[in-house]
Amino acid sequence: MRLFLLIRVAFIGWLAGIHAASASVPVKLDDPYTNEGETQTFTVNADGSYTKLDSMTLRVNNKAGVERVAQQYVWFNRNMADVRIIEAYTITADGERHDVQPEQIRDVQEARSFNAPMFQDIQEKVIVFPAVEPGARVHLTYLKTQRQPIVPGQFSDFTPPDLAPTRNFRLIYDLPADKPLHADARGFDALPPITRDGRTRYEFRYDRAHFDRLERGSVAYVSYGDRLMVSTFPSYAAFAASYRDSAADLGAHDAVLTQLARQLTAHDRTPRDKAKTLYDWVRRNVRYVAINVGRGAVVPHSASAILANRYGDCKDHVALYGAMLDAVDVRNEPALISNGTIYTLPSVAGYGVINHVITWLPDLQMYADSTASNVEFGFLPSSDMNRPTVLVGDGVLARTPATAPMTRSTDLAIRIEPDGSASFTYRLRDAGPYAEQARARLRTQTAAQREESIQAELRNANLRGTATLTTSDLAATDGPLTLTMKGTLESLVVTGMTASIPALTSLGGGVEADTRYWLGERKRTQPFVCHNLAVHERARIELPANFHVLDMPEPKRTQDRFVDFESHYTFDPQSNVITMTRDGTTHFDSDVCTPDDFTQMRPAIEAIGRDVRAEVIVRSTLVESSSVASQAP
Structure with a gap:
């Protein structure tokens, strides 16, 4: 939802x-x-x-x-x-x-x-x-x-x-x-x-x-600012009971549904395997219609009708997924939640702030949101993270995970030609909730859309050129995503003069993009979204003989309660190769940070911001067209 x-x-x-x-x-x-x-x-x-x-x-x-x-x-x-x-x-x-x-x-x-x-x-x-x-x-x-x-x-x-x-x-x-x-x-x-x-x-x-x-x-203003919630529900337990009663589905044990659930999980050995198989089937086969809970009836359609139609809203997804889990004896119950950037609930219960429902798997101690077709089992979309839930079965308040681990590793190799053009190879490995989101996007891209994505990556790094893209298996439903871009760059550096080469360690996302987000505000007075991320970026720039390095960036190290960051820059004059690395990790307690957190982390973030703008200064001689022609076969 x-x-x-x-x-x-x-x-x-x-x-x-x-x-x-x-x-x-x-x-x-x-x-x-x-x-x-x-x-x-x-x-x-x-x-x-x-x-x-x-x-x-x-x-x-x-x-x-x-x-x-x-x-x-x-x-x-x-x-x-x-x-x-x-x-x-x-x-x-x-x-x-x-x-x-x-x-x-x-x-x-x-x-x-x-x-x-x-x-x-x-x-x-x-x-x-x-x-x-x-x-x-x-x-x-x-x-x-x-x-x-x-x-x-x-x-x-x-x-x-x-x-x-x-x-x-x-x-x-x-x-x-x-x-x-x-x-x-x-x-x-x-x-x-x-x-x-x-x-x-x-x-x-x-x-x-x-x-x-x-x-x-x-985060949403009503998470910390003014709001009014009125309700005749005496408690969240009574609120949960009303949803539980309305969601009862006498047709949940439909023979066709039961047979499908058992057929899909026939080779699964554990309850987690079964829950994952059914989650992947529902999220990839049942279209999500984004009608908020409370914008009309709060009674789900029957699981058999949802299965036949292959679409439904959040409560329908929970009803179908729950019926299929019941068919293979995996315990589950609906969990009412506020979806979006509202991270708190009022002291009185009612619809409005609560506008979404997901699935709680008590034996696995985890939540699942099958409306998120691009999120793999074991993770939640960011719009569900770190917020209170109302467990419908027990009528108690609980909470979704405060944060989720995400790791990103990149390796960029650039070979600069004597005329200042370049060829490159860029490899990226994403692990965590973003991996499946990227896979889902790549699955549905046309050739033209993929080309536009490649050009967008280059533009983000202020580069021009062409490239081809290969990926790991896009049919996978979980695990890391690996992609490789190979191509050429136009006029990466102007020859015949002193010039700068950006100290790139990634073409998109990563340290540079995160730092740009952090530094989007000089001062913060409102709680804000902050995701944990571990990044390792490595780059290698091979220079031709007519290029000479005049100046290299200074390495940086900064550390505080929230951020660890370190960069290294080396130049080997024998091979004329520059090597650069950036490693960073954040340690936020949750997906929401406070203005005071920002004040504490700001010096470190600004230091990282200066580092990602670093440049390598080179001097090159022109390559005479006659000498280039004489080298042609």
Whole structure:
């Protein structure tokens, strides 16, 4: 399940009086738009169904805001809910009103469910506003009626800020008095609940004039910033039980499914072998349709239907994989999780932050996510790493692995010709989760796409040339990947003058690419993603007789709590050969680092950054065309 991170929580604002009230509020024109007022009112019934009245006012501050505001989207499951637009119009800067016409409101199928009949009930109502320009205000009021609750008898709602200046934002929840609402309100002000006539009204308010820029690689804002989660679930155990009950599949022991599972694992000796075989079959044969848990029903389709259709969303993958594991007596259970870059759960349970489900294998003490078709068994995609899970069978909180080992070794050999051109051989060996991801990409590449990949590798190293690519067996489902590039480089160095040769030890990825990521921010104030990696890079440059080395880079060694790095540079004047090595290892406790971690590691990262920019200085003499011609056969 891939996170739909910026959930379009309609930017709803008060229509009455908001125009005059906002006129006196200073507007920061750097922000694309301002949420000048919003009220969301949920009226919840005892069975968990509800109505949501949404009213909003957005002010467009600049051209960028036009793109963000001119179309609004409201998602709904047409079999469970209806959406009715009550009022939608634009007021231009000169005060003229332009109403949205009926033909400017359309229901469209959500792109991720396109051509997947089981999911064609997931719809988006698209409202296209006219006359949107800087200084204009967009007004929208709509009513969403959730006729069928996502979980019978329960209600939950998750509200992340939209990271735009927000004022007069109110969330009101009106529930039966005997159905208490639990809340995790971070940055939201909770008013005292009011009970009257058998119902209780809960209200939360939010105002924020400014949001800091999201730093490169930072985790989702709601992991550390403001958010509101409300729910009628009393605990995560109750939340897990509701999913467990809804996911029960009476047809899980289908004869065709059972026969297939046993046939596939006929030669497997251990439970791990069986789990791997079935995982590889599901991830490579069942297409993933990325519909988030909670965006509609949370009941998986039957395992037999998923097997017949060969596609499904995350809960369907877990249902099919689980049924096949059951058929060969490998214990398993669903694990609810937040997929993407949200690494924390609120203190109250509900859908919104939790949007994905994977498989827990208790006897193997490992997780598997068969929706990740490019991840080998034993690893998880990075979007599943280092985050809490809700184990559906036991109803307890657990956690996915904090980090995964990755190793990368490269060997680059360059032979420079007297005219400054060169031939090269580049070998790379990847081990860990990235290996299968690269294999999966190579499996599906056309010849033209592979050629473009080769050229991209050369461009990343500021090189021009041609090359051919060979790889280890791409039919493999696990283990290291080895690839070899062989080719020629155009004008690697200009002859007849003093020039520099980049101290390359890798054509793509590796130390240079990681350092570029680390140094993408001079200072960090937000938690950020940091993967562990062990890299060994070696390069050999063979110079012709008309080249003379004037200067070599100095070796570097840097070490701190998080990073070990060492480089060496040698020149053999007898053979006219330069040898360079770079070795680096990171030691992060998890896939998420803190701003304080960055402060501690920054001196070492900057030292590595200087090293990867190193150059070898050479002087060469021109090769006379006449002498070259005289050497021709």
